[in-house]
Amino acid sequence: MAFYIVQFLTGLASAASLFLVASGLSIIFGVTRIVNFAHGAFYMLGAYVAFTLTERLSGALGFWGGIVAAALIVAAIGVLVEMVLLRRIYHAPELFQLLATFGLTLMVEDLVVLIWGPDDLLGRRAPGFKGAVDFFGQNVPSYDLFLIVLGPVVLGILWLLFQRTRWGVLVRAATQDRDMVAALGVNQKWLFTSVFALGVFLAALGGALQIPRDAVNHAMDLRVIVEVFVVVVIGGLGSIIGAFVAAVLVSELNAFGILIFPKISIILVFLVMAVVLIVRPWGLFGKPEAPARRTPGLTVNPWRPLTTNERFAALAALVVAAALPLFAGNYALTVGSEIAIFVIFAVSLHFLMSVGGLASFGHAAYFGLGAYGIAFLAKMAGLPMIVSLLLGPLLGLLGAAVFGFFAVQLSGVYFAMLTLAFAQIVWSIAFQWVSVTGGDNGILGVWPEKWAAGPSHFYWLSLGIAALAVVILRIIVFSPFGYALRATRDSPLRSESIGINAKRIQWTAFVIAGTTAGVAGALFAYLKGSVFPDNMGIPLSVDALVMVLLGGVETVSGAVIGAIVYKALNIWLVSQTEWSKLVLGGFVVLIVVAFPKGIVGTLESMMNRRGNSTPAKPAILTSRIETAE
Amino acid sequence: MSMVPTLLSVEGLTKSYGGVHAVRGVSFELRAGEILALIGPNGAGKSTCFDMLNGQNTPDSGRIRVMGQETTGKKPRVVWRMGVGRTFQITATFPTMTVRENVQVALVSHRQQLFNLWRSTTNFAREEAGRLLDLVGMGAYAERPCGELAYGDLKRLELAIALANQPKLLLMDEPTAGMAPRERIELMRLTAQIAREQSLGVLFTEHDMDVVFEHADRILVLNRGTLIAEGSPEEVRGNAQVRAIYLGEGLVYDARHREGAHA
Numbered sequence: 001m002a003f004y005i006v007q008f009l010t011g012l013a014s015a016a017s018l019f020l021v022a023s024g025l026s027i028i029f030g031v032t033r034i035v036n037f038a039h040g041a042f043y044m045l046g047a048y049v050a051f052t053l054t055e056r057l058s059g060a061l062g063f064w065g066g067i068v069a070a071a072l073i074v075a076a077i078g079v080l081v082e083m084v085l086l087r088r089i090y091h092a093p094e095l096f097q098l099l100a101t102f103g104l105t106l107m108v109e110d111l112v113v114l115i116w117g118p119d120d121l122l123g124r125r126a127p128g129f130k131g132a133v134d135f136f137g138q139n140v141p142s143y144d145l146f147l148i149v150l151g152p153v154v155l156g157i158l159w160l161l162f163q164r165t166r167w168g169v170l171v172r173a174a175t176q177d178r179d180m181v182a183a184l185g186v187n188q189k190w191l192f193t194s195v196f197a198l199g200v201f202l203a204a205l206g207g208a209l210q211i212p213r214d215a216v217n218h219a220m221d222l223r224v225i226v227e228v229f230v231v232v233v234i235g236g237l238g239s240i241i242g243a244f245v246a247a248v249l250v251s252e253l254n255a256f257g258i259l260i261f262p263k264i265s266i267i268l269v270f271l272v273m274a275v276v277l278i279v280r281p282w283g284l285f286g287k288p289e290a291p292a293r294r295t296p297g298l299t300v301n302p303w304r305p306l307t308t309n310e311r312f313a314a315l316a317a318l319v320v321a322a323a324l325p326l327f328a329g330n331y332a333l334t335v336g337s338e339i340a341i342f343v344i345f346a347v348s349l350h351f352l353m354s355v356g357g358l359a360s361f362g363h364a365a366y367f368g369l370g371a372y373g374i375a376f377l378a379k380m381a382g383l384p385m386i387v388s389l390l391l392g393p394l395l396g397l398l399g400a401a402v403f404g405f406f407a408v409q410l411s412g413v414y415f416a417m418l419t420l421a422f423a424q425i426v427w428s429i430a431f432q433w434v435s436v437t438g439g440d441n442g443i444l445g446v447w448p449e450k451w452a453a454g455p456s457h458f459y460w461l462s463l464g465i466a467a468l469a470v471v472i473l474r475i476i477v478f479s480p481f482g483y484a485l486r487a488t489r490d491s492p493l494r495s496e497s498i499g500i501n502a503k504r505i506q507w508t509a510f511v512i513a514g515t516t517a518g519v520a521g522a523l524f525a526y527l528k529g530s531v532f533p534d535n536m537g538i539p540l541s542v543d544a545l546v547m548v549l550l551g552g553v554e555t556v557s558g559a560v561i562g563a564i565v566y567k568a569l570n571i572w573l574v575s576q577t578e579w580s581k582l583v584l585g586g587f588v589v590l591i592v593v594a595f596p597k598g599i600v601g602t603l604e605s606m607m608n609r610r611g612n613s614t615p616a617k618p619a620i621l622t623s624r625i626e627t628a629e
Numbered sequence: 630m631s632m633v634p635t636l637l638s639v640e641g642l643t644k645s646y647g648g649v650h651a652v653r654g655v656s657f658e659l660r661a662g663e664i665l666a667l668i669g670p671n672g673a674g675k676s677t678c679f680d681m682l683n684g685q686n687t688p689d690s691g692r693i694r695v696m697g698q699e700t701t702g703k704k705p706r707v708v709w710r711m712g713v714g715r716t717f718q719i720t721a722t723f724p725t726m727t728v729r730e731n732v733q734v735a736l737v738s739h740r741q742q743l744f745n746l747w748r749s750t751t752n753f754a755r756e757e758a759g760r761l762l763d764l765v766g767m768g769a770y771a772e773r774p775c776g777e778l779a780y781g782d783l784k785r786l787e788l789a790i791a792l793a794n795q796p797k798l799l800l801m802d803e804p805t806a807g808m809a810p811r812e813r814i815e816l817m818r819l820t821a822q823i824a825r826e827q828s829l830g831v832l833f834t835e836h837d838m839d840v841v842f843e844h845a846d847r848i849l850v851l852n853r854g855t856l857i858a859e860g861s862p863e864e865v866r867g868n869a870q871v872r873a874i875y876l877g878e879g880l881v882y883d884a885r886h887r888e889g890a891h892a
Contacts, residue, residue, distance in 0.1 A: 302727045302774050305751065480737040480745040480753060487723050487734045494721035497683065498790060499709045499738040508744065 002136030009135075011255030012248065013144035013213075016151035019247035020206030021224055022231040023158060023240045024199035030175035030238040031195045034086060035094065035413045037101035039203050040225030041108035045074045046204025047216045048116050051123050054211070063127050071205040078200030082193050088593055090192070094413050095359040099549060100592040102542060105221060106585030112218045114579065123211030143212050150209070154202075155244050162240075171195055175238060222538055226424040229417040230269060234276050236286020237413070245284060266428045273421070274406055281409050303556050305478050318467055325456035333455040334527070335571055340462035341523045343563040344469045346547035348516035350559035351473050353548055355482060356509045357489030358408070361416045362423025363517055363544050365403070368536025370396040370518025371525040372430065375443040378525075385449040389522055396518020397511060399426065404510030408503050411492075423541055430533040442532035446525050462523055469516055470560055476512065477556055485509050543570070546588055552601025561600050633660045634696070636798050636830040637682075642691035644677055651677040653854040655691070661797070662828040664821060666841045669851035670874060675834045676718075678851065679802050682832070683715045684708040695798060714791035718803040720783040724776035728767060728786055731775050732758040735793035761789040765819060781812040788820070799824070801833040805840055813837065817844045842866070850874075 025039045053066035061069050081104065089097055129143040162168035170191055174181045182188045207220075214220075231250050235242030250269055257268035282288045306314065324336055349363045373395030377388040403422040407415055430437045437443065447453065452461050476482050487495040488502040495502055525531045534540070543566070551562025574580050591598070597605065637659040644652045652674040659665050669675050680686035682693060684705040693701045700708050709715075723731050736754040737743060762768045765785040770778065778786065784804065791799060804820065805813035821844055824831045835841050841848060841862075848865045850858040858868045865871055 302725060302730065305749070475749075476746050478749050478751065479747055480742045480750050482746075483726070483730065483734045483737060483750050484743045486725065490723035490725055491721045493717065494723065494790070495734075497685075497705045497709055497715050497721070498735045498793065499706045500734075500743060501706060505743065 002138050006135055006138040006140055007255050007259070008252065009140050009144060009148065011252040012151070013141075013147040014254065015247040015251035016147040016154075017206040017210050018224070018227055018231060018251055019151050019244050020154060020202045020209070022228045022235070022243040022247055023154075024202030024206070025228055026232055026235075026238055026240060026243050027158075027171070027202070028196055028199035029232075029413075031171055031178070032086070032090065032192050033094070033178075034090070034097045034101070035237075035417065036196075036199065037098050037225065038081070038104040038108070039101075039199070039228065040221035040223075041105040042074055042078060042200045042203040043207035043224050044112060044216075044218070044221040045077065045108060046070055046207030047123075047211055047220065048112055048121075048207075049073050049204070050208030050211055051116075051121050051216050054124060055121075063124070067205070067208045070208045071201050074204035074207075075197045075201035078204075079193055079197050082196040085589065085593070086196065087189070087192075092592070092596065095353070095416075095553070096592045096596060098359070098361065098413070098416055099545060100589050102545075103585040103588030103592065105225075106542070106581045106588065108585075109218055109221065110579045110582035110585070114582075116216075116218075118218065120215035120217045122215050126212045129212070141213075147209065147213075151244065151247075155240065158240055167194070222424075226421055226538075230273055230421050232283070233414060233417055233421065234273055234283055236280075236283025238287070239283070239285035242283055242285030266425050266432075270422075270425050277406055277409055277418070282414070303477070305474075318463075321463055322460065325459060330455045333459045335568075337455070337459045337462040337527050338524075338571070339564055339567045340459070340466040341520050341527060342543075342547065342567045343466045343560050344520035344523070345517055345544055346551070346559040346563035346566075347470055347473055347557065348513045348520065349544045350548045350551070350553075350557070350562075351477070351516070352509055352513040353545075354553050354555070354558075355477055355489070356485050356506055356513075358411070358506060358510070359416050359545070360407070360510075360513075360541070361420035361545065362426075362538070362541050363419070363513070364536045364538070364540035365419075365423035365426040366396040366400050366514035366517040367521035367524070367540065367544075368426065368430065368531075368533075369399040369514075370521030371531040371535045372437065372443070372521075373518065374522045374525040375446050375531045378446045379443060385452060385526070389519075389526075392522040392525075393515050393518030396521060397515040400511045400514020400518075401507075404507050404514060408506040408510060420538065420541070423536060423538065427533050427536045427538075430536060437533070440533065442530050444530045446531065447529050448526040452526070458527065462527070465519065465523060469519065470557060473512075473516065474557060481505070481508070542588075546584075546591070549588075549591055549596075550598050552598030552604070554597065555600040555604060558598055558600035562598060565599065633662065635659070636661050636663075636696060637832070638692075638694045639682070640692045642678065642681060642693065643689050644674075644681060644686065645689060650854045652681070652688075652851075655851070655854075655856050657849055657856065657859065659798070659830045659832055661830055662824060664824055664831045664833070664844060664846045666845035666848045667832060667834045667851060668836075668838075668841055668848060672853075673851040674854040675851055676802065677854075679800060679832075679834060683713055683800055709794065709796075712794070712797040713800060714794065714796035714798070715800040716784070716787045716791050716802065716804060718806055720780070720787050722775050722783055722786055722790065724774075726775055727771065728762065728773050728775055728778070729755070729758050729771040731786060732761050732789050732793055735790045739794040758793075761792055762786075764792070764823065765789045766815075781808045781816070784808060784812075784816060785819075788816075792823070795827075796829065798830045798832070801831065803835055804833055805835065805837055813840055814843075820844070 021039060021043050025036055028034060028036050050067050050070035053061060053070050054063050085100060085104070089100055126143050126146070129146050132139040132141050133145060162172055170181065170186055174191060178188070227250060231243060231246040234249060235246030249272065253269045253272055257266070261267055276284060325333055328336070345367055349360060352358050352360055370393045373392035374388055377383050377392055383391070403419070407418050407422065410418055431439055433439070448458060452458050484495070484500055484505050487500055488505050492502055521535060524535065547562040547566045548559045549562070550566050551558030551560065573583060577583060595602070635658050640656045642652055642655040643650070655678060667675055667678065677686060681688045684700065684703050684707065687702045691701070692699065695711050695713055698711055700711055700713070723734065726734070730750070733750060733753050736757060737750065740754070759768060759771060762771050765788050767782065767785050767789060770782060775786065801820070805816055808816065817840055820831060823829060845862060847860065848862055849856055850865060850871050852874050858865055858871050
């Protein structure tokens with residue numbers, strides 16, 4: 001019995017940090033409507049800065065002074081970020097906000113390694129809380145007890161802040177109706193900045209308080225952000241009470257999940273999240289978001305199938321690509337195969353994002369599932385390669401069918417967070433279930449059969465499948481189904497009132513996209529001869545997002561160009577610099593702020609401008625999209 | 630009159646929000662070919678009523694039947710398939726498609742081809758889409774991007790979309806709101822003509838009393854959630870209670886001077 005109580009207390013202690021970070025995210029979202037992906041990065045920075053202040057510069061401020069100072073310093077960095085970056089994108093679509101803050105996260109990951117080095121750092125214990133308390137024969141660290149008390153105390157302080165201060169009243173008012181608050185003469189700029197500062201302060205404090213419990217490392221940002229997303233999905237975005245209750249729930253599920261499913265404890269959290277989503281899609285304490293409404297009179301160039309000339313041009317490009325083995329060496333062909341595979345992956349996400357308006361932040365899950373599908377079949381069943389190639393992606397289909405069913409219940413930022421959480425769950429299973437997946441060691445020796453083994457043969461195979469995937473997806477875009485999918489994206493209200501079952505349409509689109517990603521993953525497994533959990537990691541999901549964005553999210557097949565340019569650039573960059581994440585993150589931020597239409601989108605609008613003399617119309621992505629409150 | 634079938638029958642429709650009765654015991658019938666206006670001051674419960682009729686909102690109690698079939702509590706997409714089309718106060722169309730494609734999507738849905746992944750939509754029911762657009766006078770705009778249309782044209786496009794499944798009943802929520810005076814008259818004349826030709830029932834809400842008294846065959850007056858009057862335009866005009874409610878709201882015999890003053 002005592003053991004379970006101790007386990008319960010450990011869970012409560014973990015909940016404290018999680019609550020701090022999640023409440024910060026919720027407060028920022030409530031006012032600015034930005035889901036701050038970089039929240040995990042601020043949490044991590046809080047831990048690193050606190051480590052420096054308490055360890056390297058100890059004595060100056062004392063331990064507790066160091067913790068608070070660290071949170072304040074990081075909050076100041078947050079203010080800088082808000083003023084320089086976020087103010088430019090408050091009116092951009094949420095996808096761009098998520099991507100920009102994710103770009104920041106990537107940059108911070110490398111910066112942290114640059115400053116503090118790649119090794120885990122062990123912080124000192126908190127003075128006064130170094131020992132353990134004996135609890136029916138079990139030891140409970142006294143620092144855990146401190147954290148257990150701290151959580152509700154912070155909740156109380158926040159409550160007082162929002163209920164009893166003028167600033168708090170303004171924040172609550174802005175959470176309900178930003179425009180009205182602005183109309184009443186409140187300086188919105190500084191309200192947003194101060195709210196962002198508070199949110200970042202809470203995240204950094206959460207990170208700083210972790211140093212007596214956990215080693216500080218440069219992967220802690222993604223781990224915490226996924227947990228935080230799960231917490232806010234369960235608790236409801238914008239609700240502080242929700243963040244508290246869900247943080248406790250998730251932490252307890254983790255604490256006890258280890259006892260029930262030691263290998264795949266995260267399954268339990270997933271199940272609870274699934275149940276909450278079915279019963280209350282906007283979280284336990286959340287309120288349904290009014291769907292974003294596009295302003296009438298908004299101009300977008302309608303999509304058209306390729307003209308005959310354009311078809312010939314595309315065919316010519318394919319012929320040129322197919323001629324590559326005639327003059328390129330083996331390395332170039334391997335790179336070419338990889339690019340072709342990523343074209344498939346990128347167009348699959350592009351289909352979901354551009355046509356369906358569903359920005360998945362965890363698309364790599366289905367890529368990885370396809371890869372593992374191949375590995376299982378090749379290793380265990382020993383099937384011929386062709387059969388494996390046909391069956392392997394079915395694992396991606398299965399994953400997309402299960403997760404997609406839940407994901408399409410939501411939209412916008414909730415959809416993004418949920419898909420990210422699902423991908424992380426799939427990754428954790430691949431990572432933790434060593435007996436089946438080989439864990440971190442992956443599954444090796446997945447080689448293609450002789451007929452496809454040569455670099456040029458494999459290149460032709462990849463290129464052929466990529467061309468097929470692009471053509472099939474284009475056909476679907478212009479099919480009745482494709483129009484129905486666009487209808488659900490353009491106007492949920494109108495599509496529902498002309499008999500379209502939006503969720504079933506979107507679910508189907510999710511399965512199509514997931515299966516296509518699975519095909520890419522299957523080829524990738526054969527290309528590399530092995531599969532690893534990284535094949536479904538978050539960085540890979542983000543790669544796909546960047547490819548789509550780079551190509552142009554408003555275009556029909558921009559992702560093809562996006563994938564080619566990005567992948568070639570990426571392969572080159574990794575060979576040139578150690579700090580590829582820093583460059584990549586900066587690149588992402590730059591595209592979002594300066595180049596939101598992507599390569600193909602920009603080219604298209606240039607051609608249109610030349611084609612007709614009417615002045616350039618505002619693009620959907622750069623113009624403000626009004627939200628019906 | 631008794632030979633004309635009842636299209637819509639509403640019995641005891643009730644909805645309250647936290648103790649406030651938005652709609653209380655509303656009952657009425659609508660016959661084929663009839664144009665019925667639902668009027669009332671702001672907050673009278675018109676929108677709540679409307680949303681319950683096409684399934685956007687669920688009543689606490691009461692029954693709604695369309696051509697004898699129960700539609701109470703059914704989803705909008707199901708109600709649509711039972712022959713009820715709807716337009717919105719603020720138009721809801723597909724801004725990234727052309728005008729023709731907007732109608733084609735509705736036809737795709739009507740013909741149960743939503744999950745067809747293979748054939749091209751470009752020529753899907755092209756003639757029928759063209760016919761619907763001609764009907765509302767939008768034929769010349771078929772290839773224009775919907776996002777470029779003027780507001781009055783969007784309203785007409787929405788009407789074409791709503792007619793795509795050959796509905797028996799058309800629900801129009803403030804069909805002329807935000808339109809120029811001449812456009813209002815044209816749109817309502819068009820609606821009346823379509824209703825006559827296809828023997829459609831039309832139920833509409835409207836703030837512009839000129840439009841209401843000019844085009845409605847019958848008028849329902851809603852106040853604080855209950856029906857307080859029902860009858861021909863002349864009967865409603867003469868109703869003392871209605872006049873009392875609308876005193877200062879502009880329900881006068883000649884309201885032309887108020888034109889364009891409505892939000």
